[in-house]
Amino acid sequence: MKGKLARTGGWIGVLSLLAAGMAAAAWNDPVTNTPAIIQLDFGPYGNKLPGDGQNYCEPTSAVMSLFWLGSNGFTQLTPSTYPGQNDPYTYNLERLMGGLMQTSATQGTYDSSAIQGISDYLAAAGLSGSFSYIYNGGDSASNLLNPSWLAAQLAPNAGANPGSITFIDFSISWYGQNSGSSTSFSAEGGHELALLAVVDPTGNAQLILNNAYPSTLENVPNVPESDPQTLGITQVPAGWNLPGMALPSEDYWQLQSSDGTVGDGSTTKAIVDSAYAFSVDTMANPTLNPSWTPADWVISGSKTINTNSATFTVQAAVTGAGGFNKTGEGALVLTAGDDLTGNNAVSGGALGSTNAGDSTPLGTGSFVLTNGGTIGLTPAGSGGPLAFSIASGSGSSVTFGAGGGALEIDAGGYDSLSVTMGDGSATSSNLIRQSAGTFVIIPAHGISALGTTERVLVAGGSSSRPASVNGMVAPYIVGQDNDAGASGYFLNYDGSAGFQKAAAVSSLSTAIDVATSSTVYAAETDQVIATNETARVYALQVNDSEVSGTNATLEVGSRQAGDSAGVILNGGTISASSLDFGAAEGVIYASEAGGAISSTITSSAGLTTFGPGTVALSGDSTSTLSGTVTVNSGTLSAQSAQGSATGSANVSVQANATLSVSGAGAVAGNVSVQNNGTLLLSGGTISGNVTVAEVGQSSANPGGTLAGSGTLSGSTTARGVITSGASGGNITFEGSADLNSSQFFWQLDSLTDDASQAGIEWNLLTFLGDSHVGSEDAPVTIYLQFAAGVITPDTADPFWMTDHEWKIWDFSQATSYSWDDSGDGNTSFNYGNFDVVEKAADNSVYLKYVAVPEPAVIWLALAGCGAMIASRRIRQRR
Structure with missing residues (x-):
C-alpha cells in the first residue's frame, strides 16, 4: 500500500509477513515440493507486476526457492505451505523481491543486485551469520560452471542429517544461430531458472528445474503444470562465436530440450551463463530448533531498500552505524529494536516500527522525507504511556522536501503515545522544510487525540521548534483527521502538548467580511464577499461550503515574499473573483472530498498542493500566477475554459500525484513528472515542454x-x-x-x-x-x-x-x-x-x-x- 496519507489500514497495510506453520523433517524433495510460479500470472498478463511481469524471471525464481525453504521448516522466510499464486502473500513477496533486487521492468536484474536482494531478505529474517552464498559467473577458467559444479553445491542436501540447506538459481543466455550450420551467433537476451536437481552430472547429465516462463525451453503452455522441466545439458562445441562470453565456447554448457525448442536441432541456444548457490544453516530452522532466535542485522552504511509497493517486515533487530534509504512505494516495517545511528531517507512509501520496547524505535539518525515518505509508529501490545524519540542523535533532525512527507502515530492499546523529533540540544530548527515540502501529521485516533493521547513534539527550545503566528504553525504542516474524508486542519504548537489543532474562527459566529488578516477562518457555511470588496484572512479552511463574491477579492496570508499562505479544502469551493496570495506561496490541502477554486489566483511564488483529494482549478491565472506549481500528492485538476489555470508557472508532479488537464484552456508552463507521478490529459493542452521520468533501466524505478x-x-x-x-x-x-x-x-x-x-x-x-x-x-x-x-x-x-x-x-x-x-x-x-x-x-x-x-x-x-x-x-x- 502507499505510505503517504493512507486511508485504509494505516501506514503498514494489511499484510503480515511473519510466516507460520510446521514443516516435515529436512529436507524434502525439491522436485515435488518447490512450487511452480509463473511470472506472467500475477493478474491478467501479469499486469499486477511492473512491465506485465515480462522481466520478473529472477524475482520469481528466487521466490520459488524461498518457498522450498519454507516447506522445510524455515518459516521465518515463508509459510510452510505454499498459499498459491493468487494469494496476497505470494504477490507481496514477488513484488518485494523485485524491489530488493532492483529489477528493472524493461531490463531485468543484475546478478549482483539479485544476490544483494536475497541477502537482505535473509538478514532481515534474522539469519545474519547463518547463511552464505557462492557465485559462479561462468567466466573464470579456474571455476567453470558445469553440471558437476551445480551438483556439488546441492550435494549436502541429500545427507541424512544435513548441516545446511542449499538452493541454486541460474541464468541462461539466449543465442540465435545466424544459419543452420553457422558457428556465428547473436546474443538475444537471457532468462533465470530455479534449479531443483542434477541427474548424472558426469554422464548423460540432465537438469530438473522450475521455469517461471515454461514456453521458453519447451513447446508447452505457460502454466504451473508445465513445471518442473527436465532438460539435457551438454558441452558447447569448440569454435562457436558467442558474443559477450569471456571464455572459449567449449568452456560453456547448453540446455537441450527433448522437443527441439532449444539446443541441437534448433537455431536457438540456451547457454548456461551464471549461477548462485545460497546455503542456510540447519540450526537456523525454527521448526527443528525451537530455541532459535533472530540474529541482529548489522548495517554499517546506507542500506537501500526498495519495497516496490510491497510490505517488508523485518524480524531482526537492526544495529550499526548505518541507516535506511527507503525507496519505492510500500512499507519497511521494523518489529524489533533499531540501534542504528546513521541517517535515514524515505523517498517513497513508509519506514516505521511496531516495537514498543525501544525508546528510539527508528534509531537516532536524521530523517529526510520526500515523495510522500512516511514515518510510521504503531507499537504492538498494550499498557501505560509510551514515549518515543526519533532523529534524537547529536545534530539530527527531520527534513521534509519535494513530494512531502508524513508522520503517522497510533497509540493502539497504550494509554498514550508521545513522539519527540530532533536533537534536544539543537539551537536551530529540528523540523526543516525544503523544496516546496509539506508535512502531514496523522494521529490514528483523530485530530482530537493530537496533543492529548497522541502527541507529536519537537525537541529543544524555541529556536528549534516550529514558530506559531496568529495561533498556527506554517500552513505546509497540517493535521489529518481519521474521518472518512481525511479532513485537514491547521495546527498550533504548544511547548508541552506539541502539535494540536489550531483554534479557528467559525463562520457560524463570524462572517468572512468581518474577519481580519490575522484570523484563522473556518468556512462551515456559505460566505459571500460583498461586490467589489476585499475579505482578508490569515488562513482559510473551507468545510463543504462556498466562499463567493462578484468582482470580490479574497486575500489569504501575509502576502509577503518568503512566506506561505494556507488553504484547506474539505469538500469546499472558492468562487470569489480573485484569490490573492500576493508574493507568498499558496499552500493548498485537499481532503478526499476535494475542492474547487474558480477564482483567478494571484501569487508570484507559485502553489503547492497536497492531501489525498483533488484541487480543481478553473480560473484563468495566466498573468497572475507565476513561480512553480508543485503537486505533492493527490490530484491538481487544471480545467480552465480559457487561458491557463496554473498561470505561467512550471508544474512539478511528484510521486503519487496527478496533474489532470482538461478544458479549452492550456497549461502554459513546462511540466515535469517524477517517478510514480502521472500526467493525465483529459482533452486539455500543455503549451510548455513536458518531461516524464524514465522507467528504471537498472533499478526498480517505475x-x-x-x-x-x-x-x-x-x-x-x-x-x-x-x-x-x-x-x-x-x-x-x-x-x-x-x-x-x-x-x-x-x-x-x-x-x-x-x-x-x-x-x-x-x-x-x-x-x-x-x-x-x-x-x-x-x-x-x-x-x-x-x-x-x-x-x-x-x-x-x-x-x-x-x-x-x-x-x-x-x-x-x-x-x-x-x-x-x-x-x-x-x-x-x-x-x-x-x-x-x-x-x-x-x-x-x-x-x-x-x-x-x-x-x-x-x-x-x-x-x-x-x-x-x-x-x-x-x-x-x-
Whole structure:
C-alpha cells in the first residue's frame, strides 16, 4: 500500500509477513515440493507486476526457492505451505523481491543486485551469520560452471542429517544461430531458472528445474503444470562465436530440450551463463530448533531498500552505524529494536516500527522525507504511556522536501503515545522544510487525540521548534483527521502538548467580511464577499461550503515574499473573483472530498498542493500566477475554459500525484513528472515542454506516466509509461517527441478495428514534429491491455478468428521520425499473435493481429525474462 496519507489500514497495510506453520523433517524433495510460479500470472498478463511481469524471471525464481525453504521448516522466510499464486502473500513477496533486487521492468536484474536482494531478505529474517552464498559467473577458467559444479553445491542436501540447506538459481543466455550450420551467433537476451536437481552430472547429465516462463525451453503452455522441466545439458562445441562470453565456447554448457525448442536441432541456444548457490544453516530452522532466535542485522552504511509497493517486515533487530534509504512505494516495517545511528531517507512509501520496547524505535539518525515518505509508529501490545524519540542523535533532525512527507502515530492499546523529533540540544530548527515540502501529521485516533493521547513534539527550545503566528504553525504542516474524508486542519504548537489543532474562527459566529488578516477562518457555511470588496484572512479552511463574491477579492496570508499562505479544502469551493496570495506561496490541502477554486489566483511564488483529494482549478491565472506549481500528492485538476489555470508557472508532479488537464484552456508552463507521478490529459493542452521520468533501466524505478487524450504543444521527453486514460484517447505531439525506452500500453475498449475509431476505441499517438519512438539502443516496449468486459484473444470468439490491425502511431504529418520496438511484451495469445508493422503508404505504425489457423495455444519461441544481467555486462532479451 502507499505510505503517504493512507486511508485504509494505516501506514503498514494489511499484510503480515511473519510466516507460520510446521514443516516435515529436512529436507524434502525439491522436485515435488518447490512450487511452480509463473511470472506472467500475477493478474491478467501479469499486469499486477511492473512491465506485465515480462522481466520478473529472477524475482520469481528466487521466490520459488524461498518457498522450498519454507516447506522445510524455515518459516521465518515463508509459510510452510505454499498459499498459491493468487494469494496476497505470494504477490507481496514477488513484488518485494523485485524491489530488493532492483529489477528493472524493461531490463531485468543484475546478478549482483539479485544476490544483494536475497541477502537482505535473509538478514532481515534474522539469519545474519547463518547463511552464505557462492557465485559462479561462468567466466573464470579456474571455476567453470558445469553440471558437476551445480551438483556439488546441492550435494549436502541429500545427507541424512544435513548441516545446511542449499538452493541454486541460474541464468541462461539466449543465442540465435545466424544459419543452420553457422558457428556465428547473436546474443538475444537471457532468462533465470530455479534449479531443483542434477541427474548424472558426469554422464548423460540432465537438469530438473522450475521455469517461471515454461514456453521458453519447451513447446508447452505457460502454466504451473508445465513445471518442473527436465532438460539435457551438454558441452558447447569448440569454435562457436558467442558474443559477450569471456571464455572459449567449449568452456560453456547448453540446455537441450527433448522437443527441439532449444539446443541441437534448433537455431536457438540456451547457454548456461551464471549461477548462485545460497546455503542456510540447519540450526537456523525454527521448526527443528525451537530455541532459535533472530540474529541482529548489522548495517554499517546506507542500506537501500526498495519495497516496490510491497510490505517488508523485518524480524531482526537492526544495529550499526548505518541507516535506511527507503525507496519505492510500500512499507519497511521494523518489529524489533533499531540501534542504528546513521541517517535515514524515505523517498517513497513508509519506514516505521511496531516495537514498543525501544525508546528510539527508528534509531537516532536524521530523517529526510520526500515523495510522500512516511514515518510510521504503531507499537504492538498494550499498557501505560509510551514515549518515543526519533532523529534524537547529536545534530539530527527531520527534513521534509519535494513530494512531502508524513508522520503517522497510533497509540493502539497504550494509554498514550508521545513522539519527540530532533536533537534536544539543537539551537536551530529540528523540523526543516525544503523544496516546496509539506508535512502531514496523522494521529490514528483523530485530530482530537493530537496533543492529548497522541502527541507529536519537537525537541529543544524555541529556536528549534516550529514558530506559531496568529495561533498556527506554517500552513505546509497540517493535521489529518481519521474521518472518512481525511479532513485537514491547521495546527498550533504548544511547548508541552506539541502539535494540536489550531483554534479557528467559525463562520457560524463570524462572517468572512468581518474577519481580519490575522484570523484563522473556518468556512462551515456559505460566505459571500460583498461586490467589489476585499475579505482578508490569515488562513482559510473551507468545510463543504462556498466562499463567493462578484468582482470580490479574497486575500489569504501575509502576502509577503518568503512566506506561505494556507488553504484547506474539505469538500469546499472558492468562487470569489480573485484569490490573492500576493508574493507568498499558496499552500493548498485537499481532503478526499476535494475542492474547487474558480477564482483567478494571484501569487508570484507559485502553489503547492497536497492531501489525498483533488484541487480543481478553473480560473484563468495566466498573468497572475507565476513561480512553480508543485503537486505533492493527490490530484491538481487544471480545467480552465480559457487561458491557463496554473498561470505561467512550471508544474512539478511528484510521486503519487496527478496533474489532470482538461478544458479549452492550456497549461502554459513546462511540466515535469517524477517517478510514480502521472500526467493525465483529459482533452486539455500543455503549451510548455513536458518531461516524464524514465522507467528504471537498472533499478526498480517505475518511471512517470503519461495518460489520456490531449495535446502537447512543446517539446516532449517521455521515457516512462504511456497509456490510455479511462478509455481510448489520442495524444498529439505537436513539438518534438522523444519516447525512447518508454513502455506503451495499448488498450482496446471494444471488439472493433474500424479505422475511424482510432483514438476512441483504442489509444493512438499522433506526431507532428521531429519524433523518436524508440531506437536500437533504447526501444519502446509494447504491452496489450483490454478494457473490462472486453473478450481477449485467449478466449474463443469470432472476432479473434480473423486478422485485424489498428493504427497506434501516426507519423503521417511528422517532420521526421524513427521508431523501434523491443519485440517484448505480451504479444502471444491462445488464438493469435500480435506484431508491430509500419505501412509506408501512410507513414504510420500498426498493431497487427494474425489469428491462429486452428485454435491452439501459441507459445513464444524465445522470451521469458528481460535480461538476467551480470555485473560484467548487460544483455537485453529479444
